[in-house]
Amino acid sequence: MAAAGLVTGLVSLGGGTASADPVKLTQKYTCKFPIINNDPIEVEISADMPATMKVGETVPEYDIRAVTKVSQRAAQGLGVLGAVTLEGKATADVNVTLPGGTGNLPIKVVNTVAKANIPNPAAAFNVIAEGKSPGGLLTWEKEGTAKFDVKGLKLHNMIARDADGKPVQLPPNGDEFTADCTMDAGQPTTLHTMTIGGSTDPTDPPTDPPTDPPTDPPTDPPGNDPVKLNFDIKGTSVIKAANGSTPLTGGIDTRYDLSKGTFDADLKLNPTKGQFTIMGFLPTTADIAFEQTGKTTGTLDTAGALKSQSEMYVKLGSVNVFGIPIGGGPECRTGEPAKVNLASEGRFQPYKGGKLKGTYTLPALKGCGGLNDMISAFTAGPGNTIDMDLTYKQ
Numbered sequence: 001m002a003a004a005g006l007v008t009g010l011v012s013l014g015g016g017t018a019s020a021d022p023v024k025l026t027q028k029y030t031c032k033f034p035i036i037n038n039d040p041i042e043v044e045i046s047a048d049m050p051a052t053m054k055v056g057e058t059v060p061e062y063d064i065r066a067v068t069k070v071s072q073r074a075a076q077g078l079g080v081l082g083a084v085t086l087e088g089k090a091t092a093d094v095n096v097t098l099p100g101g102t103g104n105l106p107i108k109v110v111n112t113v114a115k116a117n118i119p120n121p122a123a124a125f126n127v128i129a130e131g132k133s134p135g136g137l138l139t140w141e142k143e144g145t146a147k148f149d150v151k152g153l154k155l156h157n158m159i160a161r162d163a164d165g166k167p168v169q170l171p172p173n174g175d176e177f178t179a180d181c182t183m184d185a186g187q188p189t190t191l192h193t194m195t196i197g198g199s200t201d202p203t204d205p206p207t208d209p210p211t212d213p214p215t216d217p218p219t220d221p222p223g224n225d226p227v228k229l230n231f232d233i234k235g236t237s238v239i240k241a242a243n244g245s246t247p248l249t250g251g252i253d254t255r256y257d258l259s260k261g262t263f264d265a266d267l268k269l270n271p272t273k274g275q276f277t278i279m280g281f282l283p284t285t286a287d288i289a290f291e292q293t294g295k296t297t298g299t300l301d302t303a304g305a306l307k308s309q310s311e312m313y314v315k316l317g318s319v320n321v322f323g324i325p326i327g328g329g330p331e332c333r334t335g336e337p338a339k340v341n342l343a344s345e346g347r348f349q350p351y352k353g354g355k356l357k358g359t360y361t362l363p364a365l366k367g368c369g370g371l372n373d374m375i376s377a378f379t380a381g382p383g384n385t386i387d388m389d390l391t392y393k394q
Contacts, residue, residue: 020048020062025191029153031181034170035227035350036077036258041181042069045150045191047133054198055143061135066111068127073258076122077227078160079302080261080350083168086127087115088158088176093151099196100142106151109134113158120302122261140196149189155179171351171394226255226263229350233269235388239362241381244276246288248388256300256350265296267310271317278321278378286328286379287317293337304347306354311337316368319375327375331367334380338362342386353390360384 024046030038045066053059078086090113096105116127140146156178160168167175183189235248249272254265269290276284291313298308318328340360348354362384365376 020050023047023049023192025150025188027150027153027187027189028184029181030184031153031155031179033074033077033179034173034177035081036074037225037227039071039074040184041071043067043153044069047191049192050194052195052197053140053146055140055196056198058136058139061132063130064133065128065130068129070125070127072122072124075118075120075125076258076261076302078118078168079120079122080258080300080304081160081168081170082162082304082347082349083160084118084120084163085115085161086113086118086158087161088113089156090129091154091156093153095149095151096138097145097147097149098142099140099144099146101144102142105138107137113155118160122302143196143198146194146196147190148192148194150191151189152183153181155181169351171392226257227350229254229256229263230393231353231390232393233388233390235356235386237387238385239274239276239379240383240385241362241377242274242276242278242284242379243280244274244284246272246274246286248272248386251393252296252390254296261301262299263297265298265308267292267296267312269312276378282321284319284321284378285323286319289315289317291315291333300348300350304344304349304354306342306344306348306356308342308356310340310342312340313337314362316365316375316379319368327369327371329367329369332365332369332372332375333367334363335366336363340386342388348390349392351392353392356386356388356390358386360386 024044026042026044028040028042030040032038043066047062047064049062090111092109092111094107094109096107098105111129111131113127114129119125158177158179159175162168170177230253231251233248233250233252236245237248238245248269250269252265252267254263256263271287271289274286274288278284293311293313296308296310298306300306313333315333316328319326338360340358342356342358345355345357361382362380364380365372368375
């Protein structure tokens, strides 16, 4: 995501007193992030490095600038977690092919990723890092051609912060997370090629550049694969006409589309028992079950506002007054699905959960026996409420 500049300082290369020329390399990676999973980034690395140096000269440090393009999907994923900034570190793998057949020098360079603002509403954005390559690590011993290749990238100690500056928790990572990045197939790796002159042994054969090993693609390709988030449900529904309530338990398995901020879900509410008082004084119980007619759908935006829509038949297995059965049965249910719209109260956290509330109308009943109309009159109607807590489960 924020991979930028990630490769900042990634070269311990080139230099001396020779005049420097601008060099540039653009690479594409796929990095695996919390909640976002695999997502593409594009890194443009630039520096000023000389085209030539001489045997005996030591490579100094260079100013490095890297700009990483981060996707709208990444901004959406961070935003729904409440993150407004991102910062951290990155380690770049750099290989220096030494001139004159003297081998290769692999280097791991750790860089600081500057704090970047995450746009809201979510949009693609750039992360910029500037730094210096480590100097004094390499002195040219032979003439020939030196080549500097960026071979890989890893983001670590990444911290997403909320509006109060506090780290956003990213289970199971905690305050910080690591993102392993895989270079996309066919990417260029050479940042710079430099001529080293002044050798007293011009017969040294040129060095064959190392052969790049094949790049293994990520196990899961990047793209808009939905993020799976599952929750336990516990709550209560108040039935206005029946003057009572029923407890709610169950679970919901969601598939969240980061690019659109939308989700669909499989909702399962467990059978329950309601306690009511009809006509103001008759104690009544009912065995209640729910039959969802389709997927629950909804939205979750970067402000943490969740809205959901569900449709389900409400079924009454039995209705008892003073413990005496007066109706219900396998065919007793609402004549049409009840439409239940819920909205979050406060910020909904994908890796924690939150509270949902809503009102709904309970349609008239049918198939409940000889007293169907009476039972329907004391249960059906508008103004029913739901309060439910969703708790994230791994």
